[in-house]
Amino acid sequence: MLEDPLLLARLQFALTAATHYTFVALTLGLAPYILVTQLVATLRGDRDRMRSVRFWGGLYLVNYGMGVLSGLVMELQLALNWSGLHEMFGYTFAAPLALETMTAFFVESTFLGLWIFGWDRMGRWAHLFCFFVVTATAYSSAWWVLVSNGFLRRPVGFEMVGGEAHLTDPGALLANPASVLAFGHVVTGAMLLGALVIGAVSAYHLCRGHDPYGTFRRGIRFCAVLMCVMPMVVVGFGGAQFSYFDTPPPTSGLTYGTEEAEAMTEAAVGGLAGAMSRTGHVTMVLMWTLMFFMGPVMALVWPFGGLDRWRWFLAPMVVTPVMPYVASVSGWVFRETDRQPWVVTHHLTTADAVTPMPAGAAAVSFSLFTAAFFALGAVTVWLLVRFARMGPDRGPLAERRPEQDEPARPRFTY
Numbered sequence: 001m002l003e004d005p006l007l008l009a010r011l012q013f014a015l016t017a018a019t020h021y022t023f024v025a026l027t028l029g030l031a032p033y034i035l036v037t038q039l040v041a042t043l044r045g046d047r048d049r050m051r052s053v054r055f056w057g058g059l060y061l062v063n064y065g066m067g068v069l070s071g072l073v074m075e076l077q078l079a080l081n082w083s084g085l086h087e088m089f090g091y092t093f094a095a096p097l098a099l100e101t102m103t104a105f106f107v108e109s110t111f112l113g114l115w116i117f118g119w120d121r122m123g124r125w126a127h128l129f130c131f132f133v134v135t136a137t138a139y140s141s142a143w144w145v146l147v148s149n150g151f152l153r154r155p156v157g158f159e160m161v162g163g164e165a166h167l168t169d170p171g172a173l174l175a176n177p178a179s180v181l182a183f184g185h186v187v188t189g190a191m192l193l194g195a196l197v198i199g200a201v202s203a204y205h206l207c208r209g210h211d212p213y214g215t216f217r218r219g220i221r222f223c224a225v226l227m228c229v230m231p232m233v234v235v236g237f238g239g240a241q242f243s244y245f246d247t248p249p250p251t252s253g254l255t256y257g258t259e260e261a262e263a264m265t266e267a268a269v270g271g272l273a274g275a276m277s278r279t280g281h282v283t284m285v286l287m288w289t290l291m292f293f294m295g296p297v298m299a300l301v302w303p304f305g306g307l308d309r310w311r312w313f314l315a316p317m318v319v320t321p322v323m324p325y326v327a328s329v330s331g332w333v334f335r336e337t338d339r340q341p342w343v344v345t346h347h348l349t350t351a352d353a354v355t356p357m358p359a360g361a362a363a364v365s366f367s368l369f370t371a372a373f374f375a376l377g378a379v380t381v382w383l384l385v386r387f388a389r390m391g392p393d394r395g396p397l398a399e400r401r402p403e404q405d406e407p408a409r410p411r412f413t414y
Contacts, residue, residue: 005362009081009354012366014336016074018329019373023067023380025328028142028187029194030060031135033222038131042124048213051392051399054119055215056198057131058387058396061116066380070373071104077369084353085343089165092158092173093148093344100144108137116397142190143183150179153335155344165347178241182335185237189331192230192291193324199223201388203317206308215392220307220317228295235288238331280333287327294320 034056041049075097079086086094114122115130122130157172158165167173202219211217298307306313339345343353387395 003359005357005359006351006354008359008362008366009357010350012362012369013074013077013081014333015370015373016070016077018332019377020067020070020074021328021332022325023063023070024142025186025190025193025325026063026197027060027067027138028190029192029197030056030063031131031138031194032191033194033198034060035128035131035135037218038128042128048215049218051213052215052218054397054399055392055395057115058398059201059384061112061396062380062383062387064112066376068105068109069376073369073373075101081355081357081365082343082353083355085348088163088348088353089151089155089158089344092155092165092167093151095167096144096147096151096173100141100148103137103144104141108134108141111137119397139187142186143179146183146186147174147176147179150176150182152342152344153339154178155347181237181241185234185241185331188230188234188237189324189328192226192234193321193328195223195226195230196291196321196324199227200318200321203314204389205391207311207314207318210391213392217308220314221302224295224298224302224307227291228299231288231292231295276333276337280330280337283330284327284334287323287330291323291327 034053037049037056038053040046041053078097111130111133115127115134118127118130151173154176155165156176157167157169159168160166173179198219199222202216202223205211205216206220297313301307301310301313304310341349341351343350390398392398
C-alpha cells in the first residue's frame with residue numbers, strides 16, 4: 001500500500017471526508033432544534049428554554065469549529081492531490097464548491113460569531129435572526145457540496161472544449177437528480193443523527209435525575225418524535241437514488257468508449273472498490289434496520305413515563321448515536337466506491353485525476369494528515385462529551401451568575 005500513491009491519496013481523502021462529514025452531520029442535525037427552541041423561548045419569554053438554547057448551542061459551537069477546520073483541509077487536498085480533476089472539470093465541478101466556500105466560511109461564520117457574542121449586546125429578535133441565517137447557510141452549504149458530488153456521479157449540463165469541461169446548462173446542474181435526492185437523504189439523515197445525540201445527552205442527565213430547567217425532558221421527547229417518523233423518510237430518499245446508480249450519464253464529450261468503460265467498471269466491481277462498496281451497503285442497511293425499531297419502542301414507553309424515569313431504557317440510549325454515525329459514513333463509502341473506477345462517471349478515471357507524486361511523498365502526507373485528524377477528532381469528541389455532561393449551568397455559552405456579570409450591561413428580558 002505504501003508504494004501506491006493513488007491508493008494513499010484515495011485513503012487520505014476518504015479519511016478526511018469521513019471525519020468532516022461526521023461533524024457536518026451533527027451541525028445540520030442540531031441547528032433546526034436550536035433555532036426552534038430559541039424561537040419558542042423568544043415568543044414566550046421563557047428563560048428556561050433560553051438556557052437550553054445556550055446549552056445545545058455550546059455543543060454546536062465546539063462541533064462547528066472542527067467541521068470548518070476539516071472542511072478547509074479537505075478542499076486543500078482536492079486542490080493538491082487531485083489536479084487532474086480540476087484541469088478537466090474545474091469550470092463545472094469546482095464552481096459549486098466556490099459558492100459553498102463563500103456560504104460557509106463567510107456568511108455562516110460571520111452570523112455565528114454575531115450569535116455567539118451577541119447574547120448581551122443585541123435585541124432578542126435580531127439575535128434569533130442571526131441563528132436563522134446560520135441554519136439557512138448551513139443547509140445551503142450542504143446543498144452546494146452535493147451539487148458538486150452529484151455531478152461526479154451523473155455529469156450533466158456541460159460540453160468538452162479543448163479537453164476541458166465548460167458549463168452550458170446551470171439549470172441541469174442544479175436539478176440533477178443525483179444531487180437532489182442525495183440532499184434529501186443527507187439532510188434527513190443528519191436530522192435523525194442530531195435527534196439521537198440530543199436524546200443520548202438527555203438520557204444521560206435523566207438517568208442522574210438532573211433536569212432543573214426541563215431541557216432534557218423536552219430533548220428526549222423531541223428524539224422520540226423524530227425516531228417515529230424520520231427513519232422512513234431517510235430510507236425513502238436513499239432507496240430513490242438506486243435508480244440512478246446504474247444509469248449511464250449523458251454522453252456529451254464522452255472520454256472513454258463503451259467497451260473500455262464497461263471493462264474498467266467490471267474490474268473495479270470485482271476488486272477492492274467492489275468489496276468496500278458491498279461492505280458499506282450492508283453496514284448501512286444493518287444500522288438503519290436497528291434504528292427502525294427505536295421509534296416504536298420509544299412510542300410504547302412514552303405513555304408510561306419511561307422516557308423520563310426508566311433507567312433500563314435510558315441507559316442504552318446514551319450510546320445510540322453510534323448507529324447513525326456508522327450508517328452515515330458507511331453510506332458515503334458505498335456511494336463513492338460504487339462509482340469506481342471513475343471520478344467523473346464515464347469521463348475521468350481516478351487514476352487520471354490524481355496528481356503525479358512520488359510514493360514517499362504520498363506516504364508522508366497520508367501519515368501526517370491521518371495522525372493530525374485523529375488527534376483533532378479525539379479532542380473534539382472529548383470536548384463534546386465533557387460539555388454535554390456539564391449540563392445547562394456550565395459550558396461554552398452558559399449564562400454567567402449575576403456576581404460574575406459586568407455592571408450596566410443590557411440583557412434580554414424574559
